[in-house]
Amino acid sequence: MMALEGFKFRRGQSFIHRADPRMKFILSLAFMTSAVLIMRPEILLSILVVQMLILASGRCLRDWLRSLKGLLLLLALIFAAQMLVTWSWISAITYSLRFIVVTSTMSWFFLTTSPDDLGLSLEQIGVPSDFSFAFTMAIRFVPVIGNEFQSVYDAQRSRGLEMEKGNFIQRIRNYVPIMVPVFVDTIRRTYEIADAMEVRAFGAKPKRTRLNILVVKPTDWALLFAALLLFAATIYYQFFLHP
Amino acid sequence: MLTLNVKDLSFTYAGNDFPSLIDVNMKVEEGEFVLLTGPSGCGKSTLCKSLVGLIPHSYPGEMKGDVEVYGLSVRGRPINEIATRVGLVFQDPENQLFTLSVENDVAFGPENLALPRDEIRARVDWSLDAVRIEDLRMRAPFELSGGQQQRAAIASILAMKPMVLVFDEPTSFLDPVSAKNLFELINSLKQQLRVTVILVEHRLDLAAVLANRIIVFDKGRIVLDGDPRTVLTDELLDKIGVGTPIATRLCMRLRERGFKVNAAIGLGEAISEITKLLGGKALSNNRGH
Amino acid sequence: MEGRRLATIEAIDVHYSYRQGVDVLRDISLKIGPGERIAIMGENGAGKTTLVKHFNGLLKPTSGEILVDGVRTRDISVAQIARKIGIVFQKPENQFFAETAEEEIAFGLRNFHFKEDEIARKIDEAMRFASLEKYKGRSPFLLSGGEKKRLAIASVIAWDPEVLMIDEPTIGQDMSQKNRLASFLKEVSTQGKTVVIVTHDVDFAAETCERVILLSSGLIIGDGRIEDIFSDVELMRRASLLPPRLAEVLRGLGLSDFSPGIFRIEEAEKLIEEAIAR
Numbered sequence: 001m002m003a004l005e006g007f008k009f010r011r012g013q014s015f016i017h018r019a020d021p022r023m024k025f026i027l028s029l030a031f032m033t034s035a036v037l038i039m040r041p042e043i044l045l046s047i048l049v050v051q052m053l054i055l056a057s058g059r060c061l062r063d064w065l066r067s068l069k070g071l072l073l074l075l076a077l078i079f080a081a082q083m084l085v086t087w088s089w090i091s092a093i094t095y096s097l098r099f100i101v102v103t104s105t106m107s108w109f110f111l112t113t114s115p116d117d118l119g120l121s122l123e124q125i126g127v128p129s130d131f132s133f134a135f136t137m138a139i140r141f142v143p144v145i146g147n148e149f150q151s152v153y154d155a156q157r158s159r160g161l162e163m164e165k166g167n168f169i170q171r172i173r174n175y176v177p178i179m180v181p182v183f184v185d186t187i188r189r190t191y192e193i194a195d196a197m198e199v200r201a202f203g204a205k206p207k208r209t210r211l212n213i214l215v216v217k218p219t220d221w222a223l224l225f226a227a228l229l230l231f232a233a234t235i236y237y238q239f240f241l242h243p
Numbered sequence: 244m245l246t247l248n249v250k251d252l253s254f255t256y257a258g259n260d261f262p263s264l265i266d267v268n269m270k271v272e273e274g275e276f277v278l279l280t281g282p283s284g285c286g287k288s289t290l291c292k293s294l295v296g297l298i299p300h301s302y303p304g305e306m307k308g309d310v311e312v313y314g315l316s317v318r319g320r321p322i323n324e325i326a327t328r329v330g331l332v333f334q335d336p337e338n339q340l341f342t343l344s345v346e347n348d349v350a351f352g353p354e355n356l357a358l359p360r361d362e363i364r365a366r367v368d369w370s371l372d373a374v375r376i377e378d379l380r381m382r383a384p385f386e387l388s389g390g391q392q393q394r395a396a397i398a399s400i401l402a403m404k405p406m407v408l409v410f411d412e413p414t415s416f417l418d419p420v421s422a423k424n425l426f427e428l429i430n431s432l433k434q435q436l437r438v439t440v441i442l443v444e445h446r447l448d449l450a451a452v453l454a455n456r457i458i459v460f461d462k463g464r465i466v467l468d469g470d471p472r473t474v475l476t477d478e479l480l481d482k483i484g485v486g487t488p489i490a491t492r493l494c495m496r497l498r499e500r501g502f503k504v505n506a507a508i509g510l511g512e513a514i515s516e517i518t519k520l521l522g523g524k525a526l527s528n529n530r531g532h
Numbered sequence: 533m534e535g536r537r538l539a540t541i542e543a544i545d546v547h548y549s550y551r552q553g554v555d556v557l558r559d560i561s562l563k564i565g566p567g568e569r570i571a572i573m574g575e576n577g578a579g580k581t582t583l584v585k586h587f588n589g590l591l592k593p594t595s596g597e598i599l600v601d602g603v604r605t606r607d608i609s610v611a612q613i614a615r616k617i618g619i620v621f622q623k624p625e626n627q628f629f630a631e632t633a634e635e636e637i638a639f640g641l642r643n644f645h646f647k648e649d650e651i652a653r654k655i656d657e658a659m660r661f662a663s664l665e666k667y668k669g670r671s672p673f674l675l676s677g678g679e680k681k682r683l684a685i686a687s688v689i690a691w692d693p694e695v696l697m698i699d700e701p702t703i704g705q706d707m708s709q710k711n712r713l714a715s716f717l718k719e720v721s722t723q724g725k726t727v728v729i730v731t732h733d734v735d736f737a738a739e740t741c742e743r744v745i746l747l748s749s750g751l752i753i754g755d756g757r758i759e760d761i762f763s764d765v766e767l768m769r770r771a772s773l774l775p776p777r778l779a780e781v782l783r784g785l786g787l788s789d790f791s792p793g794i795f796r797i798e799e800a801e802k803l804i805e806e807a808i809a810r
Contacts, residue, residue: 009343114343115343116342116343116344116347133341136341136342136343137341137342139343140341140342140343140384140385143385144337144385148626151621151623151626152626152627154585154590154621155621155626155627156627157590157610157611157614158588158590158610158614158618158619158621159614159627159639159640159643159687159688160611160614160615160640160643160644160691161611161639161643162609162610162611162643176629177627177629177639179629180628180629181625181626181627181628181629184625184628184673185625185626188625189338192333192335192338192339193338193339193341194301195292195297195301195333196333196338196339196341196396197341198296198297198300198301198322198323198326199295199297199322199326199330199331199400200326200351200352200355200399200400200403201322201323201326201327201352201355201356201403202323202355203323203355204323204324204326204355204356204357205355205356205357207357208354208355208357209353209354209357209358209359209360209363210350210354210360211346211347211350211353211354211360211363211364211367212346212347212350281706282706282707282708282709283676283677283678283704283705283706283709284676284677334704388576388577389576412704415703415704416703417576418575418576418732418772418773419732419733419734419772419773419774420575420772420773420774421576421772423774445704445705445706445707448777481707483708484706484707484708484709485706485707485708486706486707486708488777489735489777489778489781489797490777490781492797493778493781493797493800493801493804496797496801497801497804497805500801500805502805502808510777510780510781510784511784513781513784514781514784514785517781517785517804518784518785520804520808521785521786521807521808
């Protein structure tokens with residue numbers, strides 16, 4: 001659960017918060033591409049430093065660090081796996097760094113981009129409004145379902161359910177009293193949400209108009225330019241300098 | 244033209260053995276404030292859904308009769324058309340707000356109607372102001388209290404500019420003070436906007452004072468329909484499990500003992516009625532309800 | 533009961549915050565003795581449910597202690613405490629998962645290692661107590677709202693805890709359901725159990741309980757007899773509670789000095805008649 005903290009949107013006024021989500025997406029894609037293609041640890045490290053600067057400018061460095069704590073196990077696994085396969089420190093460090101860079105890229109993107117804006121950008125690039133809306137709603141209700149899960153968990157523990165007891169099979173079975181109520185609640189909730197949408201005339205017109213739309217600012221173009229530059233540099237490096 | 248005309252409405256949900264509504268006939272004029280009540284399971288919620296078209300369009304089942312809204316047949320028109328005439332606010336505030344800011348939620352309805360942006364903006368501003376939550380405009384719904392969420396939900400329905408507002412037990416999940424505040428809001432909206440209001444409620448003590456008409460359901464049928472004083476003093480209320488509000492009951496009991504009191508609706512009236520018996524000599528200032 | 537000493541619950545200087553800077557409970561100290569009938573009240577968000585979750589160990593205090601029969605909740609498991617302190621949470625739907633109502637009740641009994649023959653007997657008792665016998669084989673999801681509530685309570689009563697706690701018993705219930713619940717709780721109380729309800733239904737609390745603990749913003753602002761607390765207008769206002777309706781009427785008539793603790797309509801009527809005669 002702690003790992004997810006690094007990907008939950010936090011409101012803010014920083015430059016990166018106000019940047020157009022579409023440009024941010026392309027930029028983070030560029031960073032991820034570099035991380036995947038380039039295998040030099042020094043370069044990966046410098047990319048990481050840039051990521052951390054971005055996170056810091058958005059005041060979400062701490063959230064990212066917290067999520068890193070949650071991913072430590074996975075990181076250790078990656079490191080160990082590489083060591084076993086290649087017997088090379090460098091290789092293991094490189095792969096671990098790559099993992100950190102990729103997750104940090106996704107991290108600053110999700111930490112600084114409101115799901116509403118994400119849905120909006122999907123809509124504006126042509127995704128049918130049903131899908132983009134479903135996307136936004138899913139994110140909006142994640143904390144609600146999470147709470148539901150916790151409530152059910154509490155209720156069943158109060159009836160004597162002990163999750164940690166029993167053999168492997170028993171432990172799996174222990175999840176039934178938790179999963180069923182959450183599932184039922186989620187289904188019921190979707191009916192209520194559908195009703196609420198209907199009474200707000202959802203589906204009245206094929207194309208919805210929007211109160212707030214994303215408008216590209218000059219700084220967003222700059223971000224796009226930086227992203228394309230990064231792409232170009234990566235390609236150049238990978239295919240011309242170090243084939 | 245009648246605002247609402249429920250004609251011989253019967254409805255059985257698909258898969259149920261018995262109907263949820265039986266031969267319901269109800270005529271509502273413009274500007275009425277109708278309080279709908281009845282024991283649990285009496286069909287109040289089903290009726291609400293029928294007024295806005297969720298029944299029969301979203302809930303399959305056997306329907307007889309019809310509902311007409313300003314002459315428009317609910318059976319014959321799609322929900323999104325009825326939605327601009329009848330607004331429905333549900334019990335659970337959480338499931339009526341879908342986005343991450345109140346502003347976006349209030350804009351949702353007008354956006355669905357593909358109104359021009361200026362119109363949407365105007366409606367959002369107006370709705371937030373009518374419900375007095377301008378300060379919550381940029382807040383995320385899940386951060387708000389139950390009472391605030393219900394206000395946001397009401398604002399999002401007002402943005403559709405309906406002429407009829409239906410509230411299905413809107414205070415179920417609210418504490419008494421928030422409930423009282425919500426009733427006050429509904430009342431002031433009614434005065435300001437000149438809409439017709441249908442309020443479904445259990446909390447008769449707080450809600451009865453606002454209505455000019457009370458309709459009581461039991462097992463799918465209307466069993467009482469009239470002005471508040473007549474309905475609240477009917478002994479049927481206790482029999483079916485609804486319960487006469489305490490203030491009214493107190494006056495009725497005093498009346499039975501031979502005292503000259505009118506059956507009161509709400510605390511304020513009860514106090515003033517009984518004060519008359521005391522020769523107007525209440526010992527401290529009359530705090531109304 | 534076999535001469536078990538009935539459970540006492542004690543809170544000593546309990547503070548609880550789940551995140552830096554967010555104090556949900558502060559300076560909570562109280563004692564709950566056997567056989568008491570207590571209402572925990574306060575506005576939404578005052579910390580009522582959080583407090584109740586401390587009583588069975590679901591939550592542990594950030595500082596301070598909760599003792600159940602002298603044992604710190606930190607030192608024992610939730611299951612061990614739950615055997616003595618049964619909590620019924622607000623939404624019965626949050627716990628139903630079995631195919632039949634019978635199986636729902638068996639769940640708790642099995643968790644607490646009751647023997648199979650005992651389980652069958654306990655189920656019968658509990659269903660009879662809650663007037664749900666005819667629903668034994670019915671799916672819990674097909675019951676009505678009121679029946680679901682009764683099933684949730686029955687599934688807790690079945691394992692015979694010494695303390696029964698119910699979070700918001702009256703939400704969404706009509707008058708007859710509330711009356712039924714009130715007599716149910718009185719019955720439970722006569723069996724010697726401690727009853728604690730979290731509610732903001734003042735009239736219901738007045739009818740079923742004798743002591744009330746008022747919470748506001750995580751602090752206890754009142755703890756005493758119902759008559760005393762409910763007649764304190766200022767205190768009630770601070771706790772965002774509407775005073776009992778009858779009390780309001782009597783106050784409006786100027787009779788409140790004669791009427792602390794008048795919550796029954798017969799008494800109010802008598803009082804008014806006496807006042808008229810004067």
